[in-house]
Every structure is written in structure tokens, then in C-alpha cells.
Amino acid sequence: MTAPLRLGIAGLGTVGTGIIRIIQEHGQMLAARAGRPVQIVAVSARSNNKDRGVALDGYAWESDPVALAKRDDIDVFVEVMGGHEGPARAATLAALDSGKDIVTANKALLAIHGNEIAAKAEGAGRVLRFEAAVAGGIPVIKALTEGLAGNRITRVMGVMNGSCNYILTRMESAGLTYEEVFEEARALGYLEADPQLDVGGIDAGHKLSLLSAIAFGSKVDFNAVELEGIGAITIEDIRHAADLGFRIKLLGVAQLTGRGLEQRMTPCLVPAHSPLGQLQGGTNMVVLEGDAVGQIVLRGPGAGSGPTASAIMSDVIDIARGIRMPTFGIPATSLVAQPAARSAVPAPYYIRMQLDDKPGALAKVARILGDNGISIDRMRQYGHDGSAAPVLIVTHKTMRSAVELALEALPQTAVVTGETVALRIESL
Amino acid sequence: MTAPLRLGIAGLGTVGTGIIRIIQEHGQMLAARAGRPVQIVAVSARSNNKDRGVALDGYAWESDPVALAKRDDIDVFVEVMGGHEGPARAATLAALDSGKDIVTANKALLAIHGNEIAAKAEGAGRVLRFEAAVAGGIPVIKALTEGLAGNRITRVMGVMNGSCNYILTRMESAGLTYEEVFEEARALGYLEADPQLDVGGIDAGHKLSLLSAIAFGSKVDFNAVELEGIGAITIEDIRHAADLGFRIKLLGVAQLTGRGLEQRMTPCLVPAHSPLGQLQGGTNMVVLEGDAVGQIVLRGPGAGSGPTASAIMSDVIDIARGIRMPTFGIPATSLVAQPAARSAVPAPYYIRMQLDDKPGALAKVARILGDNGISIDRMRQYGHDGSAAPVLIVTHKTMRSAVELALEALPQTAVVTGETVALRIESL
Incomplete structure (x- = not known):
């Protein structure tokens, strides 16, 4: 197939403009890799008179993302607005109803409504991909769904919220309190508008629930994630942990136990010299363990315009190449509802x-x-x-x-x- | 498509038996992920009366891998024999001639003959995949070809020969000479029959040349890799490097410079506290840098039965899922012959x-x-x-x-x- 793949992009924040920049700068390279041109046909955002640093005049404008999703002249609806209800959800459903494939960065939407949306997409013969929703630029969804498809996955772990890791490492390196670094991070724009999404572990918990579904063939079950934020971590704890040879990380762990699926996103101590212990600042790290492969560690930028747009483009090029598979690796209707096991694995x-x-x-x-x-x-x-x-x-x-x-x-x-x-x- | 995907496996060493073990143990899981059963139909190896620890009685036996490759009842020819001439090459070409897709772990074959073989496969409408050829269980071919497809790749680096990294880290930790650790590694079976393939950097150089082709859309050009082994590294150099805050690694680096494509596989000093500096023993690490994503680091086992079989199965399941793309990400006929630039980038x-x-x-x-x-x-x-x-x-x-x-x-x-x-x- 050599017809162009036509995109509609909903959301023109840092990620949306990052996608536009890649397509404008690398059109020829993308076409060579995809086997066909990748074109932006239409875009949508709240405000039409903001300078976003990219030229938009070649694209149709829709003020309503639902209208964008329904356009006849797009093949793929790219959702980079965010939010698990409201316009993001409505537009995603509308896109599926009108026969579009979906590429999304929206972890909240999939963590809350992923089972239904994936089933709907698969029932309609559409694909829904979400590489950008977990660990930013790290191609972890692909590594888990495809790269380790020959493995029974035994455990998935990760530091998947860069803001929390920034706060914890900055507390240690600068000797500042949680409150001081929190204010610093907020001033630097590192935190969501509702910072509890970050420091409460909710955003990272959303991501973990998506990895769990792929890893264990289980229904997405964000409500079963044991969540504990970093707000109670003191500088003394960080120092004591260091004395003992550990660092404190907001660590996600998912594993299938004899009692069900355990999913935790909680502050943990990890050995200071382990790859997770060495992780500084806003970088993300995901550890994937499988019965054949052993342990794979992936590290990279967990957020930002370029990295997130890179992940979106991976999904877009997959679709352009004709790669089609179920959202979570196996059909959504085959995902199993696992009982939630709370901290079923003993630990020190x-x-x-x-x-x-x-x-x-x-x-x-x-x-x-x-x-x-x-x-x-x-x-x-x-x-x-x-x-x-x-x-x-x-x-x-x-x-x-x-x-x-x-x-x-x-x-x-x-x-x-x-x-x-x-x-x-x-x-x- | 729900018809079984039928495999013929040529080579029943540690990797071949690892593949058989995965398929025998996880048939149902693999079928769920692939959307169809994955079956072994026939196998081939030099000796038919060796106990390999796996049951072979359900599979047809071919003593000649070329005969296996030509069988009408297989869809995919899995080549895990090794060697860039002789039976491996003959059987791979025969498999393409008789309309089979290929999954191979053979880095030498592709480093020497990859351009021709990929062109032949693509001309015949077949796919040839080689995840297992580079960095064992790390899904780095997939990460580079698909996961970072939206990036202009700026640099690829990696420690891709576990034996060399074992030798260098063991010299440091045990205070032994190169010669002492070399003999130890040979006794432990960590080295190829011709150890120069490992310690001379040839095996790692093969891998680097394959990554370069994908990263830069260039023809595979192993002869242009600047190769330097680890035989001249002394324990004194390792100690001096440590004093200065560095570790010595056999490091592959590929980058496109103004003067052409630079490919090096040479002992280098890297900061001791960097991810590459922290890498101990036989583990591999690949660093991928792209203009949008920044830096992605992948770490995992570079060899062994399970990890290599895991990589083979990733390719097999991709084919079962209907994923088809050119061997090096763009058509082999579009790969560009780049001039070789020798150490064109300044460094301390x-x-x-x-x-x-x-x-x-x-x-x-x-x-x-x-x-x-x-x-x-x-x-x-x-x-x-x-x-x-x-x-x-x-x-x-x-x-x-x-x-x-x-x-x-x-x-x-x-x-x-x-x-x-x-x-x-x-x-x-």
C-alpha cells in the first residue's frame, strides 16, 4: 500500500507540536520507513490563536475533537489531549465509531476505560495503540507485547513518574525537605495541574495497570493497584536508606501470585547500586522479567515533547506499515479478570x-x-x-x-x- | 488467519533446544498472543542420537538443513546453526528459493551477506528477521527498527559481547591478568571455538554493522568497522582507568558524520558511574540516541539458551501475527552505501x-x-x-x-x- 496515511491530531500542547515537528522535518525518512507517506490532515485544540512554534496552515482546523475524529479524510485519530472523561473519551469513541485507528498517549483513559475501549476497537476491526502512554520515549509497550512475546512474564517493575523521581533524588542530592523540593518542582512546571496525580502515584499507577494487562493477559484493573504516594517520605528516611545502602524510589511492581495479581505503586527501598537505585532525576526505568529471557532493563526519558512524540510516531509508523494486533497483545475479550492480591509476596x-x-x-x-x-x-x-x-x-x-x-x-x-x-x- | 504457523528449526544446540522448550511449555500462551498455533514440524542437526533434554519424536528429522529448508510443510525456516558460509548460508538461500520466511540468530551471515540476502528475501516477498542476532534477549532490533522509527538516529553504542565484558570486569574485580581470565573464560565455555571471534571484537563488530544498517539506512558494511580486540588491555590499564573514574569496555559506536559512517568496536574508557560503566559480567547494553527521543538504554542477557530463544520467538510471533517489513526497516534496495569515516569524531x-x-x-x-x-x-x-x-x-x-x-x-x-x-x- 502506498497511499498516504492521514492523521488527525487532537491536542496541540507539547506532545502534539512535537509530533507535527517530526512529521514536518522528517517526511521523507518516515515515508521510507513506513513504506508510504505520513500526512497530517487536520488538527484540533482549544485555542486557534496561540503561537505554538510550528506552522499549522497546511492543516484543517477543528475546534471540536469529536468533529476531528469523525472526519472522512483521516485514517488515524491521534489523541494527545489527556483526561479520562470529557472530550478525550468522547472523541476516542467517536473515532472508533467512524472507523478510525487510534494512537493515544492517554494513560488515564485506558487505565479507567481500557477494557471497554479495546473491546470496542477490536470488535470494529480497528487498532488502538498507546506506546506514548507508558514511560514516555521508552518503547516498553512494544518490548513487552512483541519483544518478549515468547515469555511467561514473571514480574514487571518500574519507576514511571519522572516528577516523583526528580523530587526524591533532588531531596537526597540537595538535602532539602519534601515540601521544599515539591515547591521547586511545581515552579519548574514538572508537576501536573493536580500534583496529586504525580506525587500520589496515580499517574504511575495508571501506567502500571496497563503494563499488567499486557504482561499477564489480565483485564486492566487500575482500582486494584495499591497506591501510596511519596508525600510522607522525609529527608531522614532518604539519609537512613542511604546509610543502609539503599535509595527510595516510587516503584511500581506487578506480578501474578498464587493468590492473584499483585499491583503496587509505592515508595520502596532498592539497592543503591542496582540499575533502579542509580536512576537519577526525571528519567524512567522499566524492568521486565520473563521465564526465558531473564531480566531486561529499559531506561529513558519518561516525558517531554520529543520523547512522547517519538512514541506516538512509533505507533503511527506501525499502522502505516500494516502492523495490526490487539491493544493488549491478546483480544480484549480474552483478558482474564484476576483477583487482586495485596502484597502477597513477602519482602524485607x-x-x-x-x-x-x-x-x-x-x-x-x-x-x-x-x-x-x-x-x-x-x-x-x-x-x-x-x-x-x-x-x-x-x-x-x-x-x-x-x-x-x-x-x-x-x-x-x-x-x-x-x-x-x-x-x-x-x-x- | 488461524492456520498454524509451521516451523522448521535448523540447529539443535542451546538455542534450538531453548526454542523447542518454549514452544512445548507455552503452546497455549503463544497461540493466544500470535492469534494462531505455532508448531514445530521438522528439525535438523548434525547428530541424531544425542540426548538434548527435549523430546523430538513429534518432529520430522532432516540430516541436511537444506532439505529442511525446502520442505513443503514449513512456513518459517529458523536458522540457529551459525557460520557465514557453508550449510547456514546454503540453507537460508534454499529457504528463500522455496518461499519460506526466515528467522535467524546468525549475525556473521548477515554481517557478511546481509545486503544480498535481504534483497533476495524482499524480492521474493519473504521476510527475514534477526532479533536474536544482536544482544541476545534484548529486543534491540525491534526497539531501533520500530520503537524509534520516528527518530533520526544520531548514535548507536553498545557492549555487545558478554565474554569480553566478563573478562574485563573479572580482571578488575579479581585483580587477574588478561591471560589468566582468558583461560578461565575458556574453561567455563564462555568463548567461541575460535576465541578471536570474541576477544578480537569480530562477533561484536558483526552486531554493530547490523545496527548501523537499520539506524542509518546504510548498506551493511562489516568491513568498514574499525576493529580492535581486548587482548592488549592490561590490569594496570584497568586500575589506572579506575583511578581516573573510568572503566574499560569493548564498546561499539556507530554514527553518521559529515565524512561518512563511522563504525568502531574498540576498547574505550567510559565513566565508571554511567550505565555502561556499571555494566558487569556477561550482560549486554545498547544505547540508542535519536533526535526526538534523546537517549534510550537497553540492558539484558546477551547470550544463552533462554534469552536467545526468547528473541527468536519474538520474530516468530511477529510473523504469526502477520507483521511483515523489510529486514533492515527500509527496502534493501534503498540502503545507501556510505563512505567509511574512521574516527571522524574527536574525543579525549x-x-x-x-x-x-x-x-x-x-x-x-x-x-x-x-x-x-x-x-x-x-x-x-x-x-x-x-x-x-x-x-x-x-x-x-x-x-x-x-x-x-x-x-x-x-x-x-x-x-x-x-x-x-x-x-x-x-x-x-
């Missing part, structure tokens, strides 16, 4: 508490841990100026539920003050 | 020499470097017990040709003894 935990400087205080804490079947691997008590001493405990492998029971029982000792923090230590 | 260099302990000796060396336009960034003179002192020089960015002229002139000073080593320092 890092526990930090403030202990009154009284005789026998530590023995009381140790007894409560022991009563809950938790054994201590390492313990450190730090110098202090008040009456309470910071105490760090690294446990042997235990269940999250045991840690929670112990944490609930600790106040009974009357020697633990303030908030006790427990973070999982993830092995790599 | 590490230079180690033995200097006689005489007044003015260092001045003489500095003058020769200066005469060749090389300026010194850092210099270290070490203590010594004989009359010659080890001297390390790190230069500012300069051309390889200038370094070579300086090295040729150094003996004229009559103060430099023994062999002088110059290694490029690669920035990341």
Missing part, C-alpha cells in the same frame, strides 16, 4: 520509629515484632538530642500484613512516639 | 606510557603532543622501582589521527620505553 521491610530513651524500650518493640512473626535482620539506634531516639530496623522477609499488625500494636508499648514508617525493600 | 584519549626517569623527559613528551595539536587535560606520574615511570595522560578532545601521529613520533624522544597505549574516552 525498612521500619523507622522514634523510641523513648527508657530501659527496656527496645525489648518491647522487639517482642511485638516477634509476636507478629517478624525477625530482625539489622537494627540501628541513632544519637539524639531529645528524649526519643530514631531507631531503624531492617526485617527479614515478612508479609505486609504482619508489618501492619505490628505497627498497629506498637503504640501499646508506650515507648514509641510520633509516626512509624514502614517501607518495603524490593530485591532486583 | 587516555594515553599510558613508560617514561625514563631523566630530567626533561616529560617536557619532550609534552612537546610532541603539542606539535600534533593535542592538549593535556590531566597527567599523572606514578612511583616506580626501575628506571622507567608509568605516566598517564588524559587529553582534551582530539582526533584519532593526531594521537596516532604523536604515538609514532614518541620513540624519537628516546625517553619513552615499551609499548604506549592510547584508548578513546567515550562520553555518554
Whole structure:
């Protein structure tokens, strides 16, 4: 087929303009790779009189993305607006109704409505691709769906929110508090309009739920992701973790256990010298583990105009090349609803508490841990100026539920003050 | 299409049996992902009475891989024998002549004959895929050909021979000489029957030439790869490099310069804390840089039964899914013959020499470097017990040709003894 592939692009923010720039600059190269020209026919955005740094005069303008989606002269609807309801959802459904393929960067939409939208697309014989929705420029959807298709996937892990990783590494390198770095990140424009999407782990959780579906052939189930943000991480925790040879990361982990599908997006300790521990700033990293391949690590920019547009273009060129497959690798109707297993895999935990400087205080804490079947691997008590001493405990492998029971029982000792923090230590 | 995809597998070594194991264990999963069953119909190997740990009784046996390639009852010829002439080449050509698609792990065959074979395959409407030929289980061919298809690729780098990386990291960690670790690696079976393929950089050079073709749309040109093995690296160089904050890696670099295509597979210094510097043992790493995406790093096992079979299965499932594209991403007839540019990009260099302990000796060396336009960034003179002192020089960015002229002139000073080593320092 040598007819041009005709695109309609909904959304002209940094990603939309990044796509336009690639197509304008590299038309010939793209046509050689795709086997046919890739053309932009029409675009849509909220405002028509903004200078976006790219020429739009060759393209038809639609103020309504639904109208764009329904145009007869486009083959592919490219959705880079965002949001899981409203115009993004309406336009995506309209595009499918009018026979378009879809390329989207919208993780929220797919995390919330992915099962229905994928089923609708496949029922209509259309493809829906979303490389740009997870880990920005890293071709992780392709690596998992196609590159590791010969593997039973055993675990998927990743740092998939660059803003959180920026905050955590900046706290460590500059010795600043969470609040200070949060304000800095907001001023630099690194955070979503609703920053809780980033620091609450929601955005990264959306991404993890999409990887889970592909990895385990399970229905997308964002509601089953155990979410914990980074807002409670203190500079002291970061320093203590470093003392113990770890770094704290907002880490997503998905694995199929005997009790169901475990999906977590929580702050974890990882070995400082592991690839995940070495990850600095806004970079993303995804670790894919399969029974045949072992461990594959992918690292790259998780956001930004160029990287996200690069991922969109990968999907567009696949469609231009005639590559068609189900959204999540197997038909949406075959995806299995897995029971949600909450922290079903045991792990060591890092526990930090403030202990009154009284005789026998530590023995009381140790007894409560022991009563809950938790054994201590390492313990450190730090110098202090008040009456309470910071105490760090690294446990042997235990269940999250045991840690929670112990944490609930600790106040009974009357020697633990303030908030006790427990973070999982993830092995790599 | 739901008819089974029928495979003939030529070669029943670790990779061939790894493929059989995956298909025997995961038939249902593979069929779900491929949209159709994947079946082995026939196999071929030199010996028919060896226990390979997998059941072969369901498959037809061919003692001649060419006969296997010609069978009417296979769709895909899977070549995991190796070697760029002889049976591997003959069987691959026979498979194309009889209308089969090809999946191969044979980097040597494609590095030497890839242009002709790809053109023949495309002329016949067949696909030839080779994910397993480069970096084992890392899906790097897919990442480059498809995942980054929207990018003008600016540079490709990688550590793509696990045996060399094992030797270099083991020298450092155990403080052993090259010769000692070489013998150890040979005893462990880590080296090819002809170890020069590994330690001479030939195998890694084959891989680099394939990545170059995809990255730059250029004809495969293995003969233009500047090859330098690791045999001359001493434990002293490894220690000195570490003192300076670097590690030594057999590093492949390909980039398109104003003077042509530069392809190098040579020992280089890389920053110890960079992803490449952190790479230990037999693991591979490939760095892909594109104008839109920036830098993507892929890391994983570069060899072995499971990882290589995983890569083969990725190609097999792609074919089962109906994914068809030219071998090197654009038609083989469109690949451009690029002039070979030898070290056309300036870089800092590490230079180690033995200097006689005489007044003015260092001045003489500095003058020769200066005469060749090389300026010194850092210099270290070490203590010594004989009359010659080890001297390390790190230069500012300069051309390889200038370094070579300086090295040729150094003996004229009559103060430099023994062999002088110059290694490029690669920035990341």
C-alpha cells in the first residue's frame, strides 16, 4: 500500500507540536520507513490563536475533537489531549465509531476505560495503540507485547513518574525537605495541574495497570493497584536508606501470585547500586522479567515533547506499515479478570520509629515484632538530642500484613512516639 | 488467519533446544498472543542420537538443513546453526528459493551477506528477521527498527559481547591478568571455538554493522568497522582507568558524520558511574540516541539458551501475527552505501606510557603532543622501582589521527620505553 496515511491530531500542547515537528522535518525518512507517506490532515485544540512554534496552515482546523475524529479524510485519530472523561473519551469513541485507528498517549483513559475501549476497537476491526502512554520515549509497550512475546512474564517493575523521581533524588542530592523540593518542582512546571496525580502515584499507577494487562493477559484493573504516594517520605528516611545502602524510589511492581495479581505503586527501598537505585532525576526505568529471557532493563526519558512524540510516531509508523494486533497483545475479550492480591509476596521491610530513651524500650518493640512473626535482620539506634531516639530496623522477609499488625500494636508499648514508617525493600 | 504457523528449526544446540522448550511449555500462551498455533514440524542437526533434554519424536528429522529448508510443510525456516558460509548460508538461500520466511540468530551471515540476502528475501516477498542476532534477549532490533522509527538516529553504542565484558570486569574485580581470565573464560565455555571471534571484537563488530544498517539506512558494511580486540588491555590499564573514574569496555559506536559512517568496536574508557560503566559480567547494553527521543538504554542477557530463544520467538510471533517489513526497516534496495569515516569524531584519549626517569623527559613528551595539536587535560606520574615511570595522560578532545601521529613520533624522544597505549574516552 502506498497511499498516504492521514492523521488527525487532537491536542496541540507539547506532545502534539512535537509530533507535527517530526512529521514536518522528517517526511521523507518516515515515508521510507513506513513504506508510504505520513500526512497530517487536520488538527484540533482549544485555542486557534496561540503561537505554538510550528506552522499549522497546511492543516484543517477543528475546534471540536469529536468533529476531528469523525472526519472522512483521516485514517488515524491521534489523541494527545489527556483526561479520562470529557472530550478525550468522547472523541476516542467517536473515532472508533467512524472507523478510525487510534494512537493515544492517554494513560488515564485506558487505565479507567481500557477494557471497554479495546473491546470496542477490536470488535470494529480497528487498532488502538498507546506506546506514548507508558514511560514516555521508552518503547516498553512494544518490548513487552512483541519483544518478549515468547515469555511467561514473571514480574514487571518500574519507576514511571519522572516528577516523583526528580523530587526524591533532588531531596537526597540537595538535602532539602519534601515540601521544599515539591515547591521547586511545581515552579519548574514538572508537576501536573493536580500534583496529586504525580506525587500520589496515580499517574504511575495508571501506567502500571496497563503494563499488567499486557504482561499477564489480565483485564486492566487500575482500582486494584495499591497506591501510596511519596508525600510522607522525609529527608531522614532518604539519609537512613542511604546509610543502609539503599535509595527510595516510587516503584511500581506487578506480578501474578498464587493468590492473584499483585499491583503496587509505592515508595520502596532498592539497592543503591542496582540499575533502579542509580536512576537519577526525571528519567524512567522499566524492568521486565520473563521465564526465558531473564531480566531486561529499559531506561529513558519518561516525558517531554520529543520523547512522547517519538512514541506516538512509533505507533503511527506501525499502522502505516500494516502492523495490526490487539491493544493488549491478546483480544480484549480474552483478558482474564484476576483477583487482586495485596502484597502477597513477602519482602524485607525498612521500619523507622522514634523510641523513648527508657530501659527496656527496645525489648518491647522487639517482642511485638516477634509476636507478629517478624525477625530482625539489622537494627540501628541513632544519637539524639531529645528524649526519643530514631531507631531503624531492617526485617527479614515478612508479609505486609504482619508489618501492619505490628505497627498497629506498637503504640501499646508506650515507648514509641510520633509516626512509624514502614517501607518495603524490593530485591532486583 | 488461524492456520498454524509451521516451523522448521535448523540447529539443535542451546538455542534450538531453548526454542523447542518454549514452544512445548507455552503452546497455549503463544497461540493466544500470535492469534494462531505455532508448531514445530521438522528439525535438523548434525547428530541424531544425542540426548538434548527435549523430546523430538513429534518432529520430522532432516540430516541436511537444506532439505529442511525446502520442505513443503514449513512456513518459517529458523536458522540457529551459525557460520557465514557453508550449510547456514546454503540453507537460508534454499529457504528463500522455496518461499519460506526466515528467522535467524546468525549475525556473521548477515554481517557478511546481509545486503544480498535481504534483497533476495524482499524480492521474493519473504521476510527475514534477526532479533536474536544482536544482544541476545534484548529486543534491540525491534526497539531501533520500530520503537524509534520516528527518530533520526544520531548514535548507536553498545557492549555487545558478554565474554569480553566478563573478562574485563573479572580482571578488575579479581585483580587477574588478561591471560589468566582468558583461560578461565575458556574453561567455563564462555568463548567461541575460535576465541578471536570474541576477544578480537569480530562477533561484536558483526552486531554493530547490523545496527548501523537499520539506524542509518546504510548498506551493511562489516568491513568498514574499525576493529580492535581486548587482548592488549592490561590490569594496570584497568586500575589506572579506575583511578581516573573510568572503566574499560569493548564498546561499539556507530554514527553518521559529515565524512561518512563511522563504525568502531574498540576498547574505550567510559565513566565508571554511567550505565555502561556499571555494566558487569556477561550482560549486554545498547544505547540508542535519536533526535526526538534523546537517549534510550537497553540492558539484558546477551547470550544463552533462554534469552536467545526468547528473541527468536519474538520474530516468530511477529510473523504469526502477520507483521511483515523489510529486514533492515527500509527496502534493501534503498540502503545507501556510505563512505567509511574512521574516527571522524574527536574525543579525549587516555594515553599510558613508560617514561625514563631523566630530567626533561616529560617536557619532550609534552612537546610532541603539542606539535600534533593535542592538549593535556590531566597527567599523572606514578612511583616506580626501575628506571622507567608509568605516566598517564588524559587529553582534551582530539582526533584519532593526531594521537596516532604523536604515538609514532614518541620513540624519537628516546625517553619513552615499551609499548604506549592510547584508548578513546567515550562520553555518554
